[in-house]
Amino acid sequence: MHHLFGSTVFHxxxxxxxxxxxxxxxxxxxxxxxIPFQAVSESTADDLVQxxxxxxxxxxxxxxxxxxxxxxxxADRSREPLxxxxxxxxxxxxxxxxxxxxxxxxxxxxxxxxxGAGDYRASLERxxxxxxxxxxxxxxxxxxxxxxxxLLRRAWASVLxxxxxGWGISNLETAACGTPVIAANSPGVRESVVHxxxxxxxxxxxxxxxxxxxxxILDSPSLVADLGAGGRRFAEGFTWDRSxxxxxxxxxxxxxGPPVRSP
Numbered sequence: 232m233h234h235l236f237g238s239t240v241f242h243x244x245x246x247x248x249x250x251x252x253x254x255x256x257x258x259x260x261x262x263x264x265x266i267p268f269q270a271v272s273e274s275t276a277d278d279l280v281q282x283x284x285x286x287x288x289x290x291x292x293x294x295x296x297x298x299x300x301x302x303x304x305x306a307d308r309s310r311e312p313l314x315x316x317x318x319x320x321x322x323x324x325x326x327x328x329x330x331x332x333x334x335x336x337x338x339x340x341x342x343x344x345x346x347g348a349g350d351y352r353a354s355l356e357r358x359x360x361x362x363x364x365x366x367x368x369x370x371x372x373x374x375x376x377x378x379x380x381x382l383l384r385r386a387w388a389s390v391l392x393x394x395x396x397g398w399g400i401s402n403l404e405t406a407a408c409g410t411p412v413i414a415a416n417s418p419g420v421r422e423s424v425v426h427x428x429x430x431x432x433x434x435x436x437x438x439x440x441x442x443x444x445x446x447x448i449l450d451s452p453s454l455v456a457d458l459g460a461g462g463r464r465f466a467e468g469f470t471w472d473r474s475x476x477x478x479x480x481x482x483x484x485x486x487x488g489p490p491v492r493s494p
Contacts (some may be wrong), residue, residue, distance in 0.1 A: 303409025320349030406462030
């Protein structure tokens with residue numbers, strides 16, 4: 232189980248569809264109570280427990296990151312302050328909060344680059360124009376893996392305002408590149424950022440607090456290197472090999488079943 236939508240679906244879908252998804256998740260506890268689960272985060276495990284799945288039926292196995300390919304390179308770092316968003320452009324991702332925070336920052340030298348595709352792009356572009364940020368915010372569209380690597384190396388920080396994620400793998404990719412993360416202190420997301428060690432966690436839905444975290448980066452550029460180094464160490468602890476090994480072990484234990492007790 233990657234994640235459950237819960238009430239966040241109402242930020243994305245029309246009311247009838249959102250209500251149908253929300254209701255469909257409610258009977259999970261009754262339908263799957265005796266079934267083992269694998270969750271990608273403690274937040275997802277908590278969601279399952281709230282829906283009636285016993286906690287001892289859930290194994291948390293985190294996603295990994297390819298830290299052999301995603302590596303730091305200080306020579307790539309932008310000379311001017313650069314913040315980036317990397318992810319889908321969907322309404323529920325709250326990229327609008329990132330844009331409003333950048334507007335609140337009010338630093339004429341700073342730039343924001345938004346990488347990703349999605350049906351909310353046009354609305355975000357209109358927001359950028361309405362805030363007078365057209366010359367300082369750039370939409371990159373879908374980027375290749377090589378372009379993503381260069382983008383994350385260039386950034387002073389990546390920014391994520393999502394109110395809920397299964398894990399927040401883009402945060403880990405940013406950290407692997409030695410770049411700090413500014414993110415909402417929301418379920419799933421908070422597990423992929425160590426506050427003041429790999430970046431900053433801010434209250435969800437609060438562009439002003441997100442802007443303050445951005446300003447901390449601007450006021451002390453040495454934080455980029457310090458938090459980036461902490462992020463790199465953090466990311467190195469999450470590998471796909473470990474995820475695969477733990478998953479195989481979990482499957483084998485599930486197939487074997489509980490030990491047979493002697494009469």
